[in-house]
Amino acid sequence: MEELNGIFIPGNQPYSRHWFSICKLATYQNAIMISRRKFVRNATVLPSLLSHPPDWKMRSNLPLKPSGDVTLDEDFWHQIKMAYTVSPTLVNLNNGGVCPQPKVVQDAVERYNQLSNETPSYYMWRILDKGRESIREKLAGISGCSSDELAINRNASEALETVIFGLRLSKGDEVVLTRQDYPNMINAWKQREHRDGIILKWIDLDLPSEDANAITQSYVDAFSDATKVVHITHVINWMGQIIPARRIADAARERNIEVLIDGAHSFAHLDYQIPDLAGDYFGTSLHKWLCAPFGSGMLWVRKEKIRNLYPLFGSPAPEEDNIRKFEHLGTRSFAIEQGIGQAVDFHQMIGPERKFKRLHYLKNYWMQQLADVSGIEFLTSQDPEFGGAIGFFGVKNMDPDQIGEQLLNEYNIHVVPIKWEHFSGIRVTPNVYTLTTDLDRFVNAIRLIASKTSR
Ligand SMILES: Cc1ncc(COP(=O)(O)O)c(C=O)c1O
Structure with a gap:
């Protein structure tokens, strides 16, 4: 038995401390539910608690890197399974489309939704809306970037289309992309081609491949003096090929070509941080590998690129360099946004x-x-x-x-x-x-x- 904060937990496996953090999180959830009314009486306290539970400091001291290799430890992963509510009979091997949420995330969304429904305009706009900054900080923590570069939105399509439609491109400018990219993105680029006369330079990748040089070279061969943007899908959704995004980005940067990375399938799946890829723009869904609430996504824009990128939804100051200009969505589900916080905690508990x-x-x-x-x-x-x-x-x-x-x-x-x-x-x-x-x-x-x- 191991003692942690006066509570005995069984076993001395390297993961018992992590498992303990799930229980701790669940206890926190219950506590906040029981005393919810007491909390909301003090509206200035609640926003700061939404994403930073009282034990935040204690948990952030837990090792986020594996303290032992549990790759083959089915007991450990069985415990992880029990933190989900997945069907015990239907085996779901399609986590490529969208992923289920751990129970702690589902409960959080339910709770924030119920709170919203008590008086929507009050709880959503005066209370929950204030929690967005803490969520931004948490996402920045696992992305390895500044929170001033992250906008929260509804999915990868929205994040990436903000960039595709927001870039200042003119007739004749070239964009390099592949036939294996995601259809929503391909369609968005085709729409720009149709409306603005930009030129799409298509690569047909020969996949699967274990030759990073050859993949990189296919992109480089398509670059010309007119190339302004390269669109890179970090993990190809059709068959899981990892594309050497960093190498392609480095080659693009040498030629002053801007780099847009579709991280829908790589974020919280592969172990990397967004700046490692050396892109300029990055979009992802959070309801895939982060197991965040359905309808959550994120846009990263390199700080110095924010000013020149137009938001998709009109903003009072479209040319300011404030990342929040990409969040003028109008009314959206605040419960979904807030539930991202629990998903980040869960992801960190396992460790990337x-x-x-x-x-x-x-x-x-x-x-x-x-x-x-x-x-x-x-x-x-x-x-x-x-x-x-x-x-x-x-x-x-x-x-x-x-x-x-x-x-x-x-x-x-x-x-x-x-x-x-x-x-x-x-x-x-x-x-x-x-x-x-x-x-x-x-x-x-x-x-x-x-x-x-x-x-
Ligand atoms: C590579 C890739 N990009 C973008 C998307 C779009 O994601 P969403 O439907 O969450 O906007 C997907 C969805 O599967 C994808 O696989």
């Missing part, structure tokens, strides 16, 4: 290095178990430099839709069949709550499906 190692391990686990299945083809690298949690495969002579349907109807396993550009197959995306026993179920199902087809 530990999280990436586990996610990468899970992907390789099922891929390696299926390697001997006849006709199987993998389109994702097992090297951590080129692939994380997302894995993609096809089986010769089998339609991905049929595989997806059989997995769901016969084995209660949810995946996503994809047919896009050159890719046709099944995308499999585990998360921190996925156990190897869940993957064993999936592996057995694929073996059975493939063996029936080859008969």
